[in-house]
Amino acid sequence: MRPLGISRGLAHHLGLEHSAHGKKEQRSRNERISAAKEKLADLDLRLQGPRRRRRSHAQITQRIDDVLDGYKVRRHLGAEVWSEELETFRRR
Numbered sequence: 001m002r003p004l005g006i007s008r009g010l011a012h013h014l015g016l017e018h019s020a021h022g023k024k025e026q027r028s029r030n031e032r033i034s035a036a037k038e039k040l041a042d043l044d045l046r047l048q049g050p051r052r053r054r055r056s057h058a059q060i061t062q063r064i065d066d067v068l069d070g071y072k073v074r075r076h077l078g079a080e081v082w083s084e085e086l087e088t089f090r091r092r
Contacts, residue, residue, distance in 0.1 A: 029076065036071040040064065040079060057081060 043063055047055070060081050068074040 029073075032071045033073050033076050036067055036073045036077055039067045039071070040077075043067070057083070 047060065064079045064081065068077060068079070
């Protein structure tokens with residue numbers, strides 16, 4: 001967005017158009033990061049939920065990679081996969 005009375009060439013030279021473009025890119029990046037965080041949180045809940053299924057480390061890593069690559073936020077977000085063994089008691 002350039003101020004009235006300034007030609008396109010001068011606005012470009014002064015960096016006025018770049019700042020508006022940069023703000024748009026930043027807003028888009030922030031929206032993608034928020035959406036990816038929601039997807040990762042949803043995946044985390046499903047993995048820990050009552051109907052969880054046994055999945056391999058590779059399967060979980062692939063799901064995370066799909067989210068990070070799908071939203072193009074790999075360089076802005078990271079994720080770590082770890083597992084915990086839970087003791088279960090079964091009656092005989």
